[in-house]
Amino acid sequence: MREKVQLVRILDVKWILPQSPVLESFSPEVSINSGQVFLWEKTANAWYGIHADKIIKFSRSNGTLVFELFPEYRQEEIVRSIFRLDDDVEAIFAEISKDAFVRKLVSSYPGLRLMRQDPEQCIISFVCASNTNVPMIKRMLAALSKRYGQKVVADGREFHTFPSAFVLGRASESDLRACGLGYRAKAVKAAACAITEGMLELDYLKRTSYDEAKSELLKVYGIGPKIADCILLFSLDKLSAFPIDVWIARALATRYSWLAGKKMSEKLTGHQYAQVSKAAHMYFGRYAGYAQQFLYYHMRQNAGKKW
DNA sequence: ATGCAGGGACGAT
DNA sequence: ATCGTCCCTGCA
Numbered sequence: 562m563r564e565k566v567q568l569v570r571i572l573d574v575k576w577i578l579p580q581s582p583v584l585e586s587f588s589p590e591v592s593i594n595s596g597q598v599f600l601w602e603k604t605a606n607a608w609y610g611i612h613a614d615k616i617i618k619f620s621r622s623n624g625t626l627v628f629e630l631f632p633e634y635r636q637e638e639i640v641r642s643i644f645r646l647d648d649d650v651e652a653i654f655a656e657i658s659k660d661a662f663v664r665k666l667v668s669s670y671p672g673l674r675l676m677r678q679d680p681e682q683c684i685i686s687f688v689c690a691s692n693t694n695v696p697m698i699k700r701m702l703a704a705l706s707k708r709y710g711q712k713v714v715a716d717g718r719e720f721h722t723f724p725s726a727f728v729l730g731r732a733s734e735s736d737l738r739a740c741g742l743g744y745r746a747k748a749v750k751a752a753a754c755a756i757t758e759g760m761l762e763l764d765y766l767k768r769t770s771y772d773e774a775k776s777e778l779l780k781v782y783g784i785g786p787k788i789a790d791c792i793l794l795f796s797l798d799k800l801s802a803f804p805i806d807v808w809i810a811r812a813l814a815t816r817y818s819w820l821a822g823k824k825m826s827e828k829l830t831g832h833q834y835a836q837v838s839k840a841a842h843m844y845f846g847r848y849a850g851y852a853q854q855f856l857y858y859h860m861r862q863n864a865g866k867k868w
Numbered sequence: 869a870t871g872c873a874g875g876g877a878c879g880a881t
Numbered sequence: 882a883t884c885g886t887c888c889c890t891g892c893a
Binding site for chain 3: 696745832
């Protein structure tokens with residue numbers, strides 16, 4: 562049994578995480594830089610992230626991880642949730658290590674974790690992610706926050722919270738386009754409206770099965786198989802979800818081409834996507850999403866991407 | 869300079 | 882089931 566992680570509260574807005582086997586390897590920087598979250602920025606001695614209407618600050622003090630939250634409401638619970646500190650990662654890593662390659666990745670990047678995003682923010686973020694790249698996504702989301710979010714001053718710095726679906730759903734498509742969204746503006750508005758009008762019930766999606774939640778997401782304009790899987794994995798606790806983007810497709814084509822049955826190309830058709838994603842789930846197991854994150858991070862590392 | 873790729877999805881064939 | 886198109890930016 563691993564020991565339970567305790568978040569110790571110091572002052573009113575800080576905790577220090579005590580040393581533990583689980584936390585020694587945990588690296589918020591690696592996780593933040595693994596392409597799953599977009600609205601984090603690094604300053605001289607801290608990281609700041611936008612999580613819905615909250616600002617998360619992360620820094621290190623004497624080798625200890627320190628988190629702060631603005632506002633400080635339910636800090637411990639939220640920090641725990643965002644970094645999935647209650648996941649039994651040792652068991653998970655063991656379970657996804659089906660072959661020498663994954664085993665190598667897990668030992669190479671022991672600090673990498675999945676993060677749990679706010680569902681609304683995650684949906685909007687990945688709707689913006691279609692056919693573009695990470696720097697562009699960051700730019701779009703930052704523009705949305707600046708235009709539609711609330712200005713917050715924390716730590717003497719100015720931030721903008723992530724706008725609610727209610728606000729985005731009432732924005733005009735042309736105003737959304739002005740945030741650099743391009744043709745995605747229509748999809749952002751549609752997704753926001755789907756949330757506020759009850760088409761997407763986030764609590765239900767969290768509770769229900771992967772298949773059911775995915776079929777609900779796919780009904781929304783702008784959400785296809787890949788983006789649905791990202792939303793499911795990063796915000797709806799469906800850890801078996803295995804999103805396949807161009808990078809994962811490359812990794813699979815070179816290392817796991819047998820998963821596709823016959824020859825696998827780097828471009829997947831709709832039917833191939835479903836088939837390969839399911840095969841990956843079968844192979845890596847119920848935590849396939851964690852395996853995906855290691856593959857993705859590895860591919861981006863090798864490509865020398867910095868973001 | 870034109871082309872192309874970058875966390876895809878939609879709509880018409 | 883394929884295929885052209887969609888907005889935008891950086892880079893060769």
